[in-house]
Amino acid sequence: MGSATGTCEIARLPEDLLSAALALTTPRDACRAVVVSRAFRDAAGSDAVWARFVPRDLPPIAAGELAGPAPPSKKEQFLRLSDRRFPLLLADGLRIQPVPKNPLLAYGLKSMWLDRGSGAKCYMLLARGLHISWGDTPCYWRWTNLPDSRFEVAVLLSVCWFEIRGKIHSKMLSRDTAYAAYIVFKIPVGSYGLDYPPQKASIDTVAGKKIIRKVCLQSYEARHVNRQLPLTPEYNKSYQLGHGRNPVLPQERTDGWMELEMGVFYNKEGDDGEVHFSLLQTSGTSKEGLIVQGIEIRPKKLG
C-alpha cells in the first residue's frame, strides 16, 4: 500500500469530498485555502462550499435590495451579501415607504450583511427602528439625512432624559456565536454633556442575564480637542473622581463614524427570545449634539 514520499496524497480525494471538508471550515479559511494548491483552488471555489456559507435562514430582504443580474456563482453571492459597504435593508414588514423627495431612501428599521470571515449574520438596528425617548418631539430630537448615511439619522438637540433602546430576536442571529453591540454615532462641534456624567449601556440576554457597563460617548481627550473647557488640575481631578473606574470609550470607524461597544453577549443554539440593548443617561444634566445612526450587532472574537 505504501506510496512514494512526495506524492500528493490528498490528490486521491475526489473534489466533491474535498469541497465537503472545506464547507465545514469558514469563508476566510476557504479563501486562504485557494492559495494552497491548484486542486484546492478548484475545490475551494465550488458552489458546494459557498452554498454552505450562505446561511439558508436569512431574514426577508426588502424588495429591490438585491437588484441586478444574479451572481454567477455562490461565492459571488456570498461576497455580495458580505459586503459591509452595501448592507441589505430588511423587509421588516412595518414601515417601508419611499421618502417623497428622494425615492431611493426609505424608512428602514434594520439592515443586514454577513460577516465575511465567518459568515455570521450582522445587523444594524437603524435609528428609526430604535426606541428613543422624546425622539418624536421636535424640540428634543430631529431626524435628517446625511450624505454619508443611506438612512435617516437621529440628531439630538437637547435632552435631559437620554434613553435609546433597541432589540433583536435571537433567532435572527447566528447560532453559537459571540456578538458585540455598538452604538454608531457622530459628535458634531457644539456638543455638550456627552463626556460627563458617563452613560450606562446594558444588554438583556435571552437567558435573563443583564450585562451592564459604564460607557462614555466622548472621551476626556476628545472633549478638549476643541478647547471647550480649560485643562485645569482641579477639573482633571474632579473629572477622574466623577468617572471612577474607567468607562469604555468610543473608537473611530473607517467609514467616518464612531462606535462605542455597549457589551458582549453569546447567542446559544436554542435561544429563543429577544435581546434588548439600551443606552441611558437620565440624570438631570443636559445632553446636546449627538447624531445617532443606529446600533450595530456583529460577531466578536473572544479571547
Place this chain on the structure above:
Amino acid sequence: MAPPATDAATTKQEQQHAAGGEGVEVGGDLRLVAECGTVVRLSRSAARMSTTLFDMIEAGCAEGGIPIKGADVGTLRLVAAYCEKHAPHYDPVASAARLRDPFPPFPIEFTPASYAVKPVTQLDPDPHGLEAWDRKFISDLPDNSALFNLIIVANLMAIEDLVDLGCTAVADKMRGKTPDEIRVALDIENDYTPEQEAEVRRENAWAFED
C-alpha cells in the same frame, strides 16, 4: 458446525444452511472483500449504516462476498469497527436531517407560542460516549493517507455519518491555518508558480488581512 440449540436466530440459520448451499451463511454477517481478497465481516445491523449495503440487503443480493473496490483491509476493518460501534444508536432519520438541512428555514412568527416546546436540557451531551469514541477513532489514525482512505471507502459505501466525521477531521486540519500550515498538515505540494500564487493571494486579499 453444530449451532447452539437455544438461539432462535441460529436455528433459522441452521435451517437455511441446510436448505442453501454450503459455505454460504444466509441471514448472518456480511462478508466484505478487500482488494487483496481478505474478508472483513460486518453484522447486518451495522451494515444498515451503509446505504449501499442496506439497499443490497433489501434487494437480497448481499449473500456471498461483497467486493469493495479499491479498499484495503486496514481501512475496511476501521469502517467495520465504526459501523459496529455506532449501529446500536443509529437513527437514519435524524442523521439525514442533520447532514442535509443544517439551516432550517427562517421562522416567520416570532411569538413565543410557536416554540412552545422548550428544549429539554441535556444533562450529558454525549450520553453514549460516541463523540469521545469518534475523537479517539480519528486521532488513532496513523497518517493522512489512512484518513483519506477512510473517507474514500466510506463515500463508496455511502456511510454518510462516517464521511461527515472524516471531512470534519480534514476541516479541523485546515481551520484557522495559513496556506503553508495547511500544506504541512495535509502533505500537499504547492503546484503554483510564484506569479500564479501571488495572483490568487491578491484575488483573496481580504482573507489575509487581520
